[in-house]
Amino acid sequence: xxxxxxxxxxxxxxNGVRAQTIDSLLVDSLMQxxxxxxxxxxxxxxxxxxxxxxxxxxxxxxxxxxxxxKKLAEEKKDERGRAFAYYRMAGAYLEAYKFExxxxxxxxxxxxxxxxxxxxxxxxxxxxxxxxxxVYQREGDLHTHLEYLIEKTIPINERLKDTLNLGKxxxxxxxxxxxxxxxxxxxxxxQKSSLMLENYAHVPELKDNLIKIVETMLYLDVEDNLRxxxxxxxxxxxxxxxxxxxxxxxxxxxxAMGMCYEYFDQSLTQADSYYEKASELAEKGKMISMLNGxxxxxxxxxxxxxxYTAGLKLLEKNYYSYSExxxxxxxxxxxxxxxxxxxxxxxxxxxxELHKKYNTLSDSVHASEMSLKMQELxxxxxxxxxxxxxxxxxxxxxxxxxxxxxxxxxxxxxxxxMLFLVGFFFARQNINRKKNQIxxxxxxxxxxxxxxxxxxxxxxxxxxxxxxxxxxRKRLAIDLHDGLGGALSGIRLKLSRVIRDGTTQSVNxxxxxxxxxxxxxxxxxxxxxxxxxxxxPESLLKYGLIEAIKDFCRSMETEKTSISFQAFDVEENRMxxxxxxxxxxxxxxxxxxxxxxxxxxxxxxxxxQQQNTVSITVxxxxxxxxxxxxxxxxxxxxxxxxxxxxxxxxxxxxxxGIGTTTNIEFDIKDEPANRNHYN
Numbered sequence: 001x002x003x004x005x006x007x008x009x010x011x012x013x014x015n016g017v018r019a020q021t022i023d024s025l026l027v028d029s030l031m032q033x034x035x036x037x038x039x040x041x042x043x044x045x046x047x048x049x050x051x052x053x054x055x056x057x058x059x060x061x062x063x064x065x066x067x068x069x070k071k072l073a074e075e076k077k078d079e080r081g082r083a084f085a086y087y088r089m090a091g092a093y094l095e096a097y098k099f100e101x102x103x104x105x106x107x108x109x110x111x112x113x114x115x116x117x118x119x120x121x122x123x124x125x126x127x128x129x130x131x132x133x134x135v136y137q138r139e140g141d142l143h144t145h146l147e148y149l150i151e152k153t154i155p156i157n158e159r160l161k162d163t164l165n166l167g168k169x170x171x172x173x174x175x176x177x178x179x180x181x182x183x184x185x186x187x188x189x190x191q192k193s194s195l196m197l198e199n200y201a202h203v204p205e206l207k208d209n210l211i212k213i214v215e216t217m218l219y220l221d222v223e224d225n226l227r228x229x230x231x232x233x234x235x236x237x238x239x240x241x242x243x244x245x246x247x248x249x250x251x252x253x254x255x256a257m258g259m260c261y262e263y264f265d266q267s268l269t270q271a272d273s274y275y276e277k278a279s280e281l282a283e284k285g286k287m288i289s290m291l292n293g294x295x296x297x298x299x300x301x302x303x304x305x306x307x308y309t310a311g312l313k314l315l316e317k318n319y320y321s322y323s324e325x326x327x328x329x330x331x332x333x334x335x336x337x338x339x340x341x342x343x344x345x346x347x348x349x350x351x352x353e354l355h356k357k358y359n360t361l362s363d364s365v366h367a368s369e370m371s372l373k374m375q376e377l378x379x380x381x382x383x384x385x386x387x388x389x390x391x392x393x394x395x396x397x398x399x400x401x402x403x404x405x406x407x408x409x410x411x412x413x414x415x416x417x418m419l420f421l422v423g424f425f426f427a428r429q430n431i432n433r434k435k436n437q438i439x440x441x442x443x444x445x446x447x448x449x450x451x452x453x454x455x456x457x458x459x460x461x462x463x464x465x466x467x468x469x470x471x472x473r474k475r476l477a478i479d480l481h482d483g484l485g486g487a488l489s490g491i492r493l494k495l496s497r498v499i500r501d502g503t504t505q506s507v508n509x510x511x512x513x514x515x516x517x518x519x520x521x522x523x524x525x526x527x528x529x530x531x532x533x534x535x536x537p538e539s540l541l542k543y544g545l546i547e548a549i550k551d552f553c554r555s556m557e558t559e560k561t562s563i564s565f566q567a568f569d570v571e572e573n574r575m576x577x578x579x580x581x582x583x584x585x586x587x588x589x590x591x592x593x594x595x596x597x598x599x600x601x602x603x604x605x606x607x608x609q610q611q612n613t614v615s616i617t618v619x620x621x622x623x624x625x626x627x628x629x630x631x632x633x634x635x636x637x638x639x640x641x642x643x644x645x646x647x648x649x650x651x652x653x654x655x656x657g658i659g660t661t662t663n664i665e666f667d668i669k670d671e672p673a674n675r676n677h678y679n
Contacts, residue, residue: 027053044069044081051088055095057286062092080121083112087128097325099135106132119160126156126165130172137176140327146176164203167196171205171212178216187216204246210237211252218263227264234260247285254278255294262301272301288325292318299337312341328365332358340542362577403428487524491517545572545580546607549587553605556591561600563591568608574668575614579646583607583616586642590618590662593635598622598660609668616664624656 027050034046051065066088073081090105106128113125133148149169157165174189194209214230222230237253258274261267275298282291295318302311319326319334326334335358342351403425411418494517540548546567553563572580587605594603600622608615643650648666 040072040076040078044072044078044084047072048084048088051092055088055092059092059096062095063089066092079112080116080118083109083116083121084124086112087124090128091131094131094135094138097138099139102135103132106135122156122160123162123165126153126160126162129153129156130169142176142180146173149173149176163196164200167193167200167203168205170196171209174209174212174216178212178219181219183216183219187213187220190216201240202244204244204249207237207240207244207246207249208252210234210240211249211256214256215259218259224264227260230260230264247281248287248290251278251281251285251287251290251294254281255290255297258297268301268304272298275301288322291322292326292330296333303337303341308341308344312338312345315341328361332361332365335361399428399432487520491520491524494520540580540584545575545583546570548584549605549607552584552588553591556595558595561595561603563603563605565605566607568606570607570609570614579668582642582646583614586616586639586664587618589635589639589642590616594618594620594622594660598624600659612667612669614666614668617662619659619661621659624654624658624660626656627652627654 030046030050030053034043034050037043037046047065047069051062051069054062054065066085069088070082070085073079073085086105086109090102090109093099093102093105109128110125110132113121113128116122116125129148129152133145133153136142136148137145149172154166154169157169170189170193174186174193177183177186177189190209190212193205194213197203197206197209200206210233214233217226217230234253234256237249237256241249241253254274255278258271258278261274262271275294279291279294279298282288282294295314299311299314302308302314315334315338319331319338323331335354339351339354339358342348342354403421407418407421407425410421494513498513498517539551549567550565553565557563575583587607591603591605594600598620600620602621604617604619606615606617640650643664643666646666648664651663652660653662654660
């Protein structure tokens with residue numbers, strides 16, 4: 001009977017555990033096995049399998065089976081069984097997006113299994129550390145996930161010579177590198193994983209490797225003549241899928257097929273049909289992160305086809321159905337696209353409401369990111385302080401040990417020398433204690449100074465932003481009052497004169513006056529558009545930073561002044577909207593001031609990026625000015641405040657009669673995907 005039970009259990013394990021929907025046949029088999037077995041080990045394994053089966057779709061039921069495992073293990077006083085129960089509980093919380101609870105339970109599991117030297121205990125420990133890192137991945141921290149994989153999980157599996165889980169580890173490393181756009185490294189690890197898993201045809205990661213190899217090739221921008229190779233690799237994945245069906249791999253396969261048709265054949269309709277099938281499966285299996293990516297792919301196709309209504313429906317369904325599962329940045333992306341679709345459909349009020357929602361969420365995300373950065377800095381500083389204290393304590397301990405050894409050598413020879421050495425020892429201890437007290441006081445003073453500098457820097461940046469905003473308002477007020485306001489006042493006087501002299505006579509007899517008034521109105525409308533463009537250029541929101549700068553340069557050209565704009569290797573997607581607006585304002589300030597004051601015939605504006613460093617250069621052949629003079633106008637002060645807010649450097653060189661060159665440099669930081677944990 002025991003052999004039959006074990007055989008049934010082995011057959012159940014061979015079916016895998018990655019399905020995203022409940023396999024009713026498997027659940028029924030497990031329930032029958034649970035009712036008929038009297039073996040403690042088999043009961044524990046079956047309860048764990050049931051908990052795994054429900055973890056993706058019903059976290060409450062999954063937790064119930066895990067608690068039954070815990071109760072059973074506690075009755076037997078089995079620490080390893082209790083650890084396996086905690087592991088299942090953590091998995092249920094992970095899939096329910098309750099990350100802090102999942103971390104707590106994974107740590108509790110690791111504390112028990114660190115002392116367990118058995119193969120099953122160490123194998124599970126490797127999975128615990130993998131899933132612990134996966135929690136960080138779900139929170140958007142891919143680097144920490146990679147760190148736990150390399151430093152914790154892989155060493156355990158190498159020590160156990162566990163080829164199967166090593167292959168899975170390499171597959172997940174490939175996924176991380178793909179998500180951070182290190183595609184060549186990702187391709188290397190997918191290929192390495194495929195070699196390790198070639199004897200495990202039933203493992204989902206084997207077919208996933210084939211699919212991800214094709215996806216990575218597309219991201220590396222492969223040549224069109226590799227079309228047949230890509231479809232051939234996907235055909236191999238199709239054969240494995242037919243032999244060993246798996247919902248998640250099916251979704252990945254359909255997505256890759258759609259990408260191939262979109263990339264190689266430019267067949268948007270064919271690609272969308274595959275994306276639609278993949279979306280239906282992802283929604284059925286509650287694979288929210290994959291559904292999010294597929295929705296965006298379908299949206300971009302609808303956008304290219306100018307089918308704005310269909311694109312808007314896709315975004316609204318995904319956003320309002322799964323908003324709680326989207327990262328803040330994914331929410332911002334959905335809102336921005338919905339806002340653009342509403343504008344294209346002419347729904348101005350709906351677009352305005354979305355714009356307000358976008359601004360509110362954007363401010364919240366920015367504040368949250370700033371808070372996290374400050375916490376990271378404080379943690380690093382605290383860790384450095386602890387490391388310094390440990391080094392000092394070790395030095396003192398070493399000195400004490402050396403002194404004790406010397407005392408032991410002389411204790412039987414000279415009592416007087418011993419007393420002298422003991423006295424010297426206590427004196428030295430006293431001195432060291434005082435030194436440590438002084439060092440501690442100095443460290444506290446240094447910490448206070450650093451904190452004060454942080455506050456001053458924060459206040460300085462905040463003041464700079466406020467000052468820049470105030471100056472923008474003053475300039476806008478001047479433009480409205482002196483330009484548009486004066487023109488409208490003149491038009492009002494002329495219209496009053498026409499009304500006073502009689503409408504019919506003015507229209508018939510003085511038609512030239514009305515034409516003149518209409519011309520002045522056209523000129524005022526152009527002024528109003530120019531002021532609006534200066535406040536927030538529409539092209540920046542619609543087409544991006546570079547197109548907005550080009551549009552501004554074209555608008556500022558005159559018969560006397562030619563403006564040339566050049567951009568090299570600029571990656572706009574690595575800059576937040578706040579940074580893009582600040583860069584646009586800098587170009588606006590430099591070019592406007594040049595046209596107003598330099599009397600230049602030619603202006604050259606350059607915008608380039610080298611890795612993380614962005615450079616802005618504006619040159620003119622105008623009259624120049626004395627940079628050594630102590631006078632700074634509002635424009636130059638505003639420019640310096642903007643550069644300071646970006647944390648950049650400003651260098652201005654000018655010679656009278658030759659022209660002016662302004663150089664600005666600042667650094668940008670990268671702003672980030674996820675997968676099921678395996679059991």
